[in-house]
Amino acid sequence: xxxxxxxxxxxxxxxxxxxxxxxxxxxxxxxxxxxxxxxxxxxxxxxxxxxxxxxxxxxxxxxxxxxxxxxxxxxxxxxxxxxxxxxxxxxxxxxxxxxxxxxxxxxxxxxxxxxxxxxxxxxxxxxxxxxxxxxxxxxxxxxxxxxxxxxxxxxxxxxxxxxxxxxxxxxxxxxxxxxxxxxxxxxxxxxxxxxxxxxxxxxxxxxxxxxxxxxxxxxxxxxxxxxxxxxxxxxxxxxxxxxxxxxxxxxxxxxxxxxxxxxxxxxxxxxxxxxxxxxxxxxxxxxxxxxxxxxxxxxxxxxxxxxxxxxxxxxxxxxxxxxxxxxxxxxxxxxxxxxxxxxxxxxxxxxxxxxxxxxxxxxxxxxxxxxxxxxxxxxxxxxxxxxxxxxxxxxxxxxxxxxxxxxxxxxxxxxxxxxxxxxxxxxxxxxxxxxxxxxxxxxxxxxxxx
Numbered sequence: 001x002x003x004x005x006x007x008x009x010x011x012x013x014x015x016x017x018x019x020x021x022x023x024x025x026x027x028x029x030x031x032x033x034x035x036x037x038x039x040x041x042x043x044x045x046x047x048x049x050x051x052x053x054x055x056x057x058x059x060x061x062x063x064x065x066x067x068x069x070x071x072x073x074x075x076x077x078x079x080x081x082x083x084x085x086x087x088x089x090x091x092x093x094x095x096x097x098x099x100x101x102x103x104x105x106x107x108x109x110x111x112x113x114x115x116x117x118x119x120x121x122x123x124x125x126x127x128x129x130x131x132x133x134x135x136x137x138x139x140x141x142x143x144x145x146x147x148x149x150x151x152x153x154x155x156x157x158x159x160x161x162x163x164x165x166x167x168x169x170x171x172x173x174x175x176x177x178x179x180x181x182x183x184x185x186x187x188x189x190x191x192x193x194x195x196x197x198x199x200x201x202x203x204x205x206x207x208x209x210x211x212x213x214x215x216x217x218x219x220x221x222x223x224x225x226x227x228x229x230x231x232x233x234x235x236x237x238x239x240x241x242x243x244x245x246x247x248x249x250x251x252x253x254x255x256x257x258x259x260x261x262x263x264x265x266x267x268x269x270x271x272x273x274x275x276x277x278x279x280x281x282x283x284x285x286x287x288x289x290x291x292x293x294x295x296x297x298x299x300x301x302x303x304x305x306x307x308x309x310x311x312x313x314x315x316x317x318x319x320x321x322x323x324x325x326x327x328x329x330x331x332x333x334x335x336x337x338x339x340x341x342x343x344x345x346x347x348x349x350x351x352x353x354x355x356x357x358x359x360x361x362x363x364x365x366x367x368x369x370x371x372x373x374x375x376x377x378x379x380x381x382x383x384x385x386x387x388x389x390x391x392x393x394x395x396x397x398x399x400x401x402x403x404x405x406x407x408x409x410x411x412x413x414x415x416x417x418x419x420x421x422x423x424x425x426x427x428x429x430x431x432x433x434x435x436x437x438x439x440x441x442x443x444x445x446x447x448x449x450x
Contacts, residue, residue: 007082009075017073098174099145149337315327391424392414
């Protein structure tokens with residue numbers, strides 16, 4: 001092994017692995033100051049704030065095989081003691097944040113149109129233009145946002161994700177272009193590119209997503225039509241499988257609105273992190289904003305429209321801190337970043353970065369029973385009760401082991417007490433471990449066979 005360095009070299013980093021995945025792997029050991037993805041080599045370089053943090057990470061992963069999205073990755077000290085700007089620039093295209101993204105689509109089993117790309121990328125900010133083209137690397141697209149921060153957000157959120165279940169995987173880099181040009185003069189672009197310009201709301205609808213070059217139609221190239229509903233249903237079908245073959249009654253799987261308006265909150269007791277703990281049961285959270293002019297209102301932006309639909313479906317009417325929550329879709333497509341917004345897109349507490357299908361299966365309305373996991377191995381029932389009893393009357397508890405890991409069920413007298421305990425104590429520290437809490441659908445502890 002190379003001599004200790006604060007720079008860690010990671011191998012076997014597949015296309016499906018995002019920067020965010022790597023950050024989550026190393027964040028428990030300290031602050032990460034730089035991350036360079038070496039996509040062409042399936043490798044990455046990651047710089048910790050200091051050498052002890054890097055040593056702690058490598059000592060831990062010497063005993064525990066690090067795995068991301070089912071793929072084993074291999075870590076060692078880098079021969080670099082420091083990541084310089086030059087190291088980052090060896091990437092050329094790909095590392096310098098830019099409002100234009102270069103997107104390559106792998107495993108493309110379904111046709112991808114400008115409309116589909118617009119639907120995938122627009123939740124993260126205003127998309128101005130999209131150009132698609134075929135290159136030796138495969139099907140690619142250039143996507144231009146109005147704001148650079150929207151492109152950064154989209155890349156962080158979507159890298160490695162599949163547009164459809166099991167295929168059409170997104171590999172996203174920053175482009176080194178400054179502006180997408182509407183008019184292409186070369187023959188190849190004219191015939192094989194499609195272009196969508198979303199900056200002009202008066203553009204006739206039949207032109208949207210079509211090449212504006214006359215040669216496109218003359219070439220007789222068919223324009224594949226994958227409608228909004230088909231796109232959403234492809235995702236819904238995958239998720240329905242997680243629910244045992246059918247979506248919960250009243251959940252359509254076709255909602256596109258990602259932002260939820262929560263009202264009738266208790267302004268004296270609520271904060272962004274507590275809302276995160278509750279809404280993260282139903283999907284990944286992008287950002288949350290408490291409305292200063294309406295202290296009992298908040299906006300919550302979910303990872304996609306389906307997750308927002310689950311949150312509305314399961315949380316409408318839930319009681320928290322003595323108030324019955326009203327949960328509806330917001331008219332705002334997303335929450336703009338600002339001083340009064342809390343960002344969660346990079347939070348390693350988001351629950352749907354791994355095992356999404358399993359997490360969907362556990363989605364339910366608040367219940368009296370909560371399930372605790374990632375507990376310390378030597379924890380006792382008394383310590384668990386002591387940690388939670390301020391939130392209500394605990395009727396029953398059960399501590400058990402699954403796959404060698406300690407877990408617990410705790411039953412409260414009411415759903416409201418269990419909800420308060422989850423909202424206040426999820427991601428809290430117990431015996432040095434950050435514990436994870438979700439609702440259990442078991443009616444009583446006796447039903448649990450563990």
